[in-house]
Amino acid sequence: MNPRYLPLTATVAIFLIAYAVCIAQYPNMLSTRVIGNLLTDNAFLGIAAVGMTFVILSGGIDLSIGAVIAFTGVFLAVLLQATSIHPLAAFVLALLVTTAFGALMGAIIHHLEMPPFIVTLAGMFLARGMAFVLSIESIPIKHPFYATLKGLYYKLPGGGRITLIGGLMLLVFAAGILIAHRTRFGANVYALGGGVATARLMGVPIGGTTIGIYALSGFLAGLSGIVFSLYTSAGYSLATVGVELDAIAAVVIGGTLLTGGSGFVAGTLVGILIQGLIQTYITFDGSLSSWWTKILIGLLLFIFILLQKGLIHVTDRKRRYA
């Protein structure tokens, strides 16, 4: 087997085994209801994680997405409360703002040659600060259109529901897979992650691609913010603190190499589902405390990093002796 697929295979195997263990203990977990809820509850995280996958594939990191999600939520809530604008128009405005924000960070990273870590850290402060300035209180969203959107779902056999936001996440993942593997932009992202100097010699437009990657991440963080505001029907500037860490963890557990250049968008979906499964299991169990989620995710992270290290070691040796 191609060693490139090994982390992804391992992730899928861990997910299936974990799910089997869960079912063995709680047979009720094998229902379409649980699966539907798994998708709905993790929709905003999944959408943001697609953007993070592209950023990490290119060898960068984006710490701003949690703050951008919160900003989008507050932005929508304030806009819908203060004006009579239709939510769809507000969505478009929010996406424009967050995409431009991401593009700006990409431009700073490229043109000032600064590490993405510190630039997106500044972006995180800025987005969170803007959310605070808009409102420090939680603002409910009572627009009837929100109720309509929340009422949309596709009924699965067995009573489960794929809600609008759950379905949207699956669509975003499908689009992400297409962009990563079937477009020139996707190929450029992989090339950039393989090494900037090499990519430049291959004729990859470094600046345009870098700006595009962070703009995409900003766009998806904005979309994730819209989904989160639909999910909670409110905008709160202290919401989604630390979501960027969950997203990074999902990407790593999904088998994407943190040094960039290797990985799959589909893996991130499985990474999200594993995190969701841990949470669902803890809810089903009832006696375990929620902090076990953090410890287990940390442990999984560690295992996958070790797995990746071992993998690089093996392929390096193969290459050397080939």
Added chain:
Amino acid sequence: MSASVKSHAVRLFPQVAALAVILVMVSIAFPGFFRLEMQNGRLYGSLIDILNRGAPVALLAIGMTVVIATKGIDLSVGAVMAICGAVAAACITSGYGLVATLIVTLGTGILCGLWNGILVAVLDIQPIIATLVLMVAGRGIAQLITEGAILTFNDAGLIFIGSGSFLGLPMPVVIWLVFGIVVALLVRRTALGMLIEALGVNRRAAMLSGVSTGVLLIAAYMLSGLCAAIAGIIAAADIRGADANNAGLWLELDAILAVVVGGTSLLGGRFSIAASLLGALIIQSINTGILLSGFPPEFNLIIKAAIIVMILVIQSPRARTAFAFLSRPKAAEETKTEQEAK
């Protein structure tokens, strides 16, 4: 000797100037800013408050400076603070003495650093990812120790560390000042600092020239863990309890920011602990200043972001090239006098 004093002054000038500008601006907005009072043998005033409130970030910045100088980064310090605060509270409430509690807590911090160091040095994992593991899992571990509650204690000795005073200064200030001076002397009066810089500039080259890079790397992360442990004790002693959720939350970012404001490059190499401490004071002055001058605290983060961007622009290779190009004759002169001084 005077040349070294002069070079220090030149190195620290931007930070000192920035701090002075901020303090003057705050004192215009808030006239009583520089007033100091002596009450019950302890100094009170806004300046002392900045020194006191800035203690955790200043302590973290000491360890972070050394880690960043090795071309690493330690994201776990906030979580380690939470773990150590929890350990300290758990030890003292289950009847251990103050000394035993402190030893166990500091040991825990060093152990956390050892874990990070082994991941980075032995398993060769990117520092940002290696320390992410503990950052994610750390708060869970702290929750496990406190069993989900906020563990409160009322041991006079432990509380003294957070709110006592020594020679008129609050204990936290004394601790970070002394610790900072000790570490700075340790790295600058021995060859350690130079070896760390060599490691940060080029690990392979340093290894080939005989620097035991593995040991140094692990030691750097252990120092960072120790700093986080001390900061964790101070934070817990200050509120007389261990809060696993909020102790040290986002302080890793403030500590990194302090180091960057202090002018140490994230790409490793030359570092200055004094400059990082000044950076921590600058951040705390901004925080306190915004509060005192009656600005809505909501603007705090935006101002911070603006300052980071400004510093990034000044530090960026492109801006430096442009600057060097504009002031070429002067720059050439400076290098000449520098050479003469040597």
